[in-house]
Amino acid sequence: MTIENYYLTLTCKNRPGIVAAVSTYIFEQGGDIEEAQQFDDKASKRFFMRVSFSCAADAHVLKTGFIEIANRFELSWDLRAVKEYKRVLIMASKLDHCLVDLLYRWRIGELPMIICGIVSNHPREVYASIDFADIPFHHLPVTPETKATQEAALLDIVAKDKVDMVILARYMQILSDHLSTQLSGRCINVHHSFLPSFKGAKPYHQAHARGIKLIGATAHFVTSDLDEGPIIEQDVTRVTHGDTPEDLVRKGRDLERTVLSRALRYYLHDRVLNNGATSVVFSD
Template sequence: MNPENYYLTLTCPNRPGIIAAVSTYIFENGGDIDEAQQFDDKASKQFFMRVSFTCAADAQSLKAGFNAIAERFHLTWDLRAVKDLKRILIMASKLDHCLVDLLYRWRIGELPMVICGIVSNHPREVYPNIDFGDIPFYHLPVTAETKPAQEAKLLDIVAQEKVDMVILARYMQILSDNLSTQLSGRCINVHHSFLPSFKGAKPYHQAHARGIKLIGATAHFVTSDLDEGPIIEQDVTRVTHGDTPDDLVRKGRDLERTVLSRALRYYLHDRVLINGATSVVFSD
């Protein structure tokens, strides 16, 4: 077999010998480590590791042989061939700047993924200038009365399309506690604020009212606690007293695009591991 590229990620209670066991296993199976990163969280006493390596062995045999190490160290782990792309479902509302940006980065090969579909609470006609190509489009209009049924349809799509991650690309509907729980660890949102400041609606207007000199955007995992999920990526830009709320919104759009695309890129390359209320991000 020709050498294959693999990502191995793992989390476990910290103890001596983990790195040695993992590297030895890869070596004994003819693998060559390209990159290895690890983090020992002293507070939680948890160990996190990501290894990128090449190996001629197939994924099934590598996983089977690795089970002994996983049991020995009580690992939560995943091993994936890089060619097996993650399956992504994108959700958006009328604001389409994040959606357009993700599609562009996907088409030029910056975001290696399979887009299983686009879900919106608005009809396709709202996006006359976007070329969706062959990507399935799902219109799921949401009202107080239809929300439970539409969320059930969304979960059906996730199951049928074997979606790995749902991306809320400025999807302007609050997910129910039930849906948030169902998608735990499998849903990333971009919030137009530097969390934990200015949560909820119109954060740029809140920031303007307070005379803030820096505004930001945050990509985080979705939980049932609104805007409280583990943070993956953030960025800021400077504003002045002369900027209007509309200026903040304009500058914020650029932040939202870059922050969401970075967070998704980290996820697609298996660089994000959840650590309780926070996350470990092995940057590239």
């Protein structure tokens, strides 16, 4: 039989025997564990685990056999064949640096995913220099008066295309509480600031006004609380008193690209597990 690669992720209330049960099961199925990471959160008393393994058994057989262990330990879990790419919808506005970067990394195979489409509140002409190939493009303009209708159309696309994750690649519109709730756990945003500092509009200008020596960018899950969702990835770069706000914006663009692509890569490889107000990220 063909050897397939799998990702198994799980979380539960911590108790003895979980690792032994999981590793024994994979062994009994003829699997070979290639990477295993775990985390015991002392504060919440919850256990998190990610296992990458190869096995000749198909996904249905593995999932069916694992149910007994899942029930015994009351696991929240997922088992996925690596070849089953996740389906991603990218949203952008006029600033296209994150969008272009994601498309490039996808084309060279760095981000293994299916791009279901690109959504923008601006027409396709704004992106005339970008080759979208056969990726569907959806122009969904929005005003305060049409916001509810626009977001309903977006949710229709998410449902029709069976989207696993929505990526806000500098999409410069605030999602409504309703939409944020509908996309809970399925939407990642990049914020041009090292959250929780300098939230809201023009964070680089806020940082410049305070004489900050480090600026950053943050990728986080979207929640109804603006810029307060569980953080997935962050990075910083040094700046000086001689940098203008425009210099900070320029340097920030590089951070935003790196942080968003890194967060997306972690998600695509099942390295991000929700832990209430925070995230457990098993970095590579």
